[in-house]
Amino acid sequence: MRGTTVITGADGYLGRRLAAALLDDGDDDLILAVRAASATELDGKRARLAEELGPDAVGRTRCVAADVRHDSLLTDVDPGVVTRIVHGAAVTRFNVEHDVAADVNVAGTVRLRAFAARCENLRRFALLSTLYAAGEHQGDIAEERLPSAGFVNHYEWSKWAAEDQLLGAAREMPVSVLRLPTVVADDDSGHVTQYNVFHNTLKLFHYGLLSLLPGDEKTPLSLATADFTVSAVTRLLDPAVADGVYHVCPDPAETPTLGELVDLAFTVFERDAGFRRRGLIRPVPCDRESFDDLLHAATGLRAGPLHQSLASVSPFAAQLYLPKTFRNEALRAAWPAYAAPDPYALTEATCTRLVTSKWGRRPEETS
Structure with missing residues (x-):
């Protein structure tokens, strides 16, 4: 069924690759949400995305300014048409300051969750998180909501807190948390x-x-490629795949x-x-x-x-x-073509x- 997918951070390293994959994989229209402080900056990002996505994007994409630090997030988007949200906008520096991590990564997710609550046709809200939201947990890490065990840096804490905020709304909306590995190539x-x-x-x-x-x-260090990561995320956005927490990473044996x-x-x-x-x-x-x-x-x-x-x-x-070892049984069960x-x-x-x-x-x- 054709719908409309919103991707935040759509001009980022993974965001633009995911947009290309979704254009190729299905027939959804895409709203590409990017951070832009001016009309000139938005026009520049729109042009770069159009060039990178090519002719497949014509008629199926719309680029909008969206700053997750502001409550006015996505005011130009009709929530009634949105069927999927992929939240990839975040500050990903390990040395990010606490207040920046709190405002962008945590409060930004809460703001987007408030928008999602108005999307009456929403079928999926997927948060792109990180394996290291596990913080100071050790041993086997399951694909499930995690309690806080302390954190090495503010980035890890903020991604865990964003997960916790979103998973807390799982009874109200269809939520998935996709924990990503370190992408090295x-x-x-x-x-x-x-x-x-x-x-x-x-x-x-x-x-x-x-x-x-x-x-x-x-x-153990979980490493992957952008190709693998985007292919896995694309599969996990399929309506046939259940909501939940997924470790988008290679098997522990790999x-x-x-x-x-x-x-x-x-x-x-x-x-x-x-x-x-x-x-x-x-x-x-x-x-x-x-x-x-x-x-x-x-x-x-x-x-x-x-x-x-x-x-x-x-x-x-x-x-x-x-x-720590990241179990990925849920990922492999949901993705028959899994190949790390x-x-x-x-x-x-x-x-x-x-x-x-x-x-x-x-x-x-x-x-």
């Missing part, structure tokens, strides 16, 4: 167009700016450990002549107490390279001492691309 080729803490930490290791490895080497990933990264690094000339050794594992002491010492060196290196890692580093990328091949391909392109600073073919 666009596809299985390892091509990277959006960099995050995964890539930045590898860069520190490659250039000898970080010689310690924070975390328990046995901690999840490598921190130690395995670092070893593989250095195997790739050592193929590079420039890296070999620097004579760098693999980082030394560091227990949590020692790493906390190092962070404390670095606070007095704000202008130095040590502080700069640790500043990019520290907002997430404590999570690496909290091993090989994490070792993906890591090797991604690291090779990072080294070849100097982390995006030069075309890969010139190496």
Whole structure:
């Protein structure tokens, strides 16, 4: 049945890919909600989305300004026509400030929930969350609503709080929470167009700016591609799929450990002549107490390279001492075509691309 899907954060890395997938997968009209402070900015984003989505978007998409920090969110949208909402707008920095995380990620979800309550034909409200909404939980993490167990940073807390706010309304509207993994590449080729803490930490290791490895080497790290993530989300938006919480991630059996990933990264690094000339050794594992002491010492060196290196890692580093396994039985049951990328091949391909392109600073073919 044809409907209208609202995507917030539609011009983001995953948002625009999801829009393309939904244009290809079904016949819904799409309302692409983007943050724009002026008509000029909105026109620019509208043009970029139209160019990226191509002819499939003609007649089926409408780009609107929507700032989740404002109660006037989506005033230009008739709630009566909306059948699905995919909420992807969020601040995703691990070092996000508490007030920003609270206003955008938590209160923004509450504001969108209030809009959804007026959508009388709503069939799905899907929140794009993160696996790390699990915070300081350890061990097996089930696909279900989680109690608070403390959090490593404000980002994790805000995504958990957004989940909790939305799942609290599950009796009033059809709600799904989709917890996403760390996306390290666009596809299985390892091509990277959006960099995050995964890539930045590898860069520190490659250039000898970080010689310690924070975390328990046995901690599993769930990695995926944008292709896999968007395909899974598209499937979970299908009306045939039940509401609920889903871990959009590879199976635990396909999840490598921190130690395995670092070893593989250095195997790739050592193929590079420039890296070999620097004579760098693999980082030394560091227990949590020692790493906390190092962070404390670095606070007095704000202008130095040590502080700069640790500043990019520290907002997430404590999570690496909290091993957890994300069960994905609900995802696999709902998605018969489930096929996760090989994490070792993906890591090797991604690291090779990072080294070849100097982390995006030069075309890969010139190496």
